[in-house]
Amino acid sequence: xxxxxxxxxxxxxxxxxxxxxxxxxxxxxxxxxxxxxxxxxxxxxxxxxxxxxxxxxxxxxxxxxxxxxxxxxxxxxxxxxxxxxxxxxxxxxxxxxxxxxxxxxxxxxxxxxxxxxxxxxxxxxxxxxxxxxxxxxxxxxxxxxxxxxxxxxxxxxxxxxxxxxxxxxxxxxxxxxxxxxxxxxxxxxxxxxxxxxxxxxx
Amino acid sequence: xxxxxxxxxxxxxxxxxxxxxxxxxxxxxxxxxxxxxxxxxxxxxxxxxxxxxxxxxxxxxxxxxxxxxxxxxxxxxxxxxxxxxxxxxxxxxxxxxxxxxxxxxxxxxxxxxxxxxxxxxxxxxxxxxxxxxxxxxxxxxxxxxxxxxxxxxxxxxxxxxxxxxxxxxxxxxxxxxxxxxxxxxxxxxxxxxxxxxxxxxx
Numbered sequence: 546x547x548x549x550x551x552x553x554x555x556x557x558x559x560x561x562x563x564x565x566x567x568x569x570x571x572x573x574x575x576x577x578x579x580x581x582x583x584x585x586x587x588x589x590x591x592x593x594x595x596x597x598x599x600x601x602x603x604x605x606x607x608x609x610x611x612x613x614x615x616x617x618x619x620x621x622x623x624x625x626x627x628x629x630x631x632x633x634x635x636x637x638x639x640x641x642x643x644x645x646x647x648x649x650x651x652x653x654x655x656x657x658x659x660x661x662x663x664x665x666x667x668x669x670x671x672x673x674x675x676x677x678x679x680x681x682x683x684x685x686x687x688x689x690x691x692x693x694x695x696x697x698x699x700x701x702x703x704x705x706x707x708x709x710x711x712x713x714x715x716x717x718x719x720x721x722x723x724x725x726x727x728x729x730x731x732x733x734x735x736x737x738x739x740x741x742x743x744x745x746x747x
Numbered sequence: 748x749x750x751x752x753x754x755x756x757x758x759x760x761x762x763x764x765x766x767x768x769x770x771x772x773x774x775x776x777x778x779x780x781x782x783x784x785x786x787x788x789x790x791x792x793x794x795x796x797x798x799x800x801x802x803x804x805x806x807x808x809x810x811x812x813x814x815x816x817x818x819x820x821x822x823x824x825x826x827x828x829x830x831x832x833x834x835x836x837x838x839x840x841x842x843x844x845x846x847x848x849x850x851x852x853x854x855x856x857x858x859x860x861x862x863x864x865x866x867x868x869x870x871x872x873x874x875x876x877x878x879x880x881x882x883x884x885x886x887x888x889x890x891x892x893x894x895x896x897x898x899x900x901x902x903x904x905x906x907x908x909x910x911x912x913x914x915x916x917x918x919x920x921x922x923x924x925x926x927x928x929x930x931x932x933x934x935x936x937x938x939x940x941x942x943x944x945x946x947x948x949x
Contacts, residue, residue: 593890593894594846594850602835608838608839608842609842609846610841610842610845610846612841612845613838613839613841613842613845614838616837616838616841617834617835617837617838620834620837620838621834632819632822632823633804633819635818635819635822636810636815636816636818636819636822637810637815639812639814639815639818640810640811640812640815643812643814643815644796644811644812648796659876669879669882671873671875671876671879673873673875673876674861674873674875674876677871677873680871688795692795
């Protein structure tokens, strides 16, 4: 297997942290997004949506979508479990991972894409939408801070894929200048703890 | 168990079709979205994000997020499999379900939310973003039409949750007047076939 990916983007980073938590090493090929390597005919043949990461199987087929790639590795190497431990727990982790996608990573990504000069000429930017995403994620971080008052991780007392999603979202926030508000101590405590994990800091 | 849901919204509909495909019947409680029943204190206690559907377990805890609810039922009643049949197939279904969320349902929902009078006063609308979503989904339907040239269903030769997601998205498109383009015969053939299934039409 081979992973076509890039060092500096939130979705590839989700997969890199996931694999590091599992202790899985895999051959990887850097795709130069700034140089539009993802728009080459060769890469479009791997993923017509032109996004990284993409996993190449040994039979020459491809798997795109970060969470699909993570789920595949969860199945072939279940330990440590990052998608939950039984039917109920897996459903709760799924709920929180999706909430972190739609309310945190998705909003911060929306702000970045629609407000930052990097995306000029790459996508049609709607700056008002970028600012709406910025306002939304600040509300959502206040909500999440309350949720985190009595637990260590996003989906409960165990580190899961939902922590990876939320962390990569908030880390991306540095570019469009979205920070955890000062009165969100629970969220900041969690963010610092995740940031110190070997899979993230190493 | 009890499902708090509504008859006329795409995400609840995903769960209803999923349960019908499984042959699962469950007690359901209608939440009146037009009357803002989802904003009541009682409902917010079930899901702080104020969205339907929400599954209540018999121990009084709650599970939100349509796909989390579907995954729970997939685990407790695996037949017929709607999330794939082995590690590779489940990863492929996950990829396609996510693509259908981000490229079809998400774009059509974005157009509806940001362009339709129903949402005036309910959310901050950015009409230019709604129109961007409309243009994007037309491109994506053309791409998907090509993908569907040689297969019966979105993720391969078996009906899966990815078909449910895509169908509920395209069905929602009637409201903001997004239709399958006339030159997308493969997609139209698939849409008509899914629409005729007892789980959808019944």
